[in-house]
Amino acid sequence: MARLIIRHETRYTYERPVGFAPHRLLVRPRDSHAIRIVRAALTLSPPGATRWLYDALGNSVCWFTPRGEASSLSIVSELTIERYPAPLSPVPVRDPQTATPIVYDHTDRAVLSPFIEPVSEDRDGVLLQWLRGQVGRPDEPALDFLLRLNTAIHDGFDYQSRDLGAAQDPSHTVALGSGTCRDFAWLMVEALRRVGYAARFVTGYLYCPEHSGIRGAGATHAWCEVFLPDLGWTEFDPTNAIAESSDLIPVAVTRTPAEAAPVTGAIYGDGGESRLTVHVDVRPAESIPAAA
Template sequence: MTRLTIRHETHYRYEKPVGFGPHRLLVRPRDSHATRIVRASLSFSPAGQTRWLYDALGNCVCMLMPEGQSRELSIISELVIERFPASLSALRIENPRTAMPIVYDRCDRLVLDPFIDPATDDPDGALLDWVRDQVARPDETALDLVLRLNASIRAQFAYTERPEGDARSPAHTIAMGSGACRDLAWLMVESLRRLGYAARFVTGYLYSPALSDIRGAGATHAWCEVFLPDLGWTEFDPTNGLAESSALIPVAVSRTPEEASPIGGSILGDPGLASLTVRVDVRPADPVKAAA
């Protein structure tokens, strides 16, 4: 078990006062066997109304409606959590469903279909060519293939920080040979879908101990979940080559990156020049404070 404190600060600043439309926040993990929330608080300025709900994928969503006008919007989420990652046990080789090509039970397939169908086009076949190069042999176990793909992306693509902007298409990431965590996660998701796997995009936080070589700390992070027979939804982080690691703290899952933005909303009026600052700090929790 790992106990951590998480502080996620988001500050929007505008040259001119603006009004605000509804904002959708994905900043709180859902309690589960793998993550327990010890304490949580959410503060924001200007004042407003909040409403909490679970979306269709079970993500914990806060709907925030800031009131009045302001030249800035500040949202601060503070958490103390306990993380219980599952051990990544080997699949049973005698189970034919664990080998390539991947085969899901009929009942599972009904739920998994939206996560198997690719969400991007590949008009020049660049992604398909790259995926084919990653397939070693047809009898490889599903887990071995996913682990190898996870490691290949870590080794083949340079990591680049890009605080803003949508995830690039997988073909674009392949052409660039580099990407931010959301680009590399999306490349893995769409690659696995083309091999028949159910995969989904995950956003959350990353714990990086001092002197570690983990990439992507200090901001929100993105990785991939894959549904595997005998294991269920399993976490893989191609940015760092991690699998089912306590360093990964999931907050939200989605079919596409656009659906998993930590904070989204609208403003009313002309803001003039605008800026966005995001800071994320993840560190070991003080046992005394966490228990209070």
């Protein structure tokens, strides 16, 4: 078990005061057997009405409507959590559902089908050609294949930090040979869907111990979850070639990256030039000095 403190600050500033439409916040993990929320605080400026709900995928969503007009919008989420990673143990190969191609039980498949169907285009076959080079022997255990693909993306692509902008199309990431964490996560999700796996896009936070070599800390992070018979939804982070790690702190799971933004909303009026700053800090709870 790891106890961590997370501070996630999002701040928008404008040249002139503006009004605010409702904003959708995805900043709070859902309590589960893998994560327990010890403390949660949300500081909002300007203040306004909040309403909490679970969306269709079980994500904890806060709808926030700031009151009045202001030249800035600040959203600060502070969490203390306990993280319990699941052990990543091999599934017996004698089960035919654990070999490639993957086979899901029909009751599972009814639920998983939206995560099996690819979303992105690959008109020139760039992604498919790359994927063919990753597929191994037909009897390779699914877990072995997933770990190998996770490592192949980490080793075969250059990591480049990019704070803003949508995730690249997977075919573009392959052609470019580089990307950021959301690009690599989306590449793995869409590649696996093309060979019949149920995969989904995950956003959250990443604990990065000093000198660990972990990539993608200091901001929100993204990785991939794959559904496996007998193991369920299993985490793979191709940015760092890790799986089922306590360093990964999931907040939201979605079908596409566009649905996973931590903050979405709109403003009323002409605010002129705007600026967005985001800061994320994840540290062990014991590193915080006790109150006097």
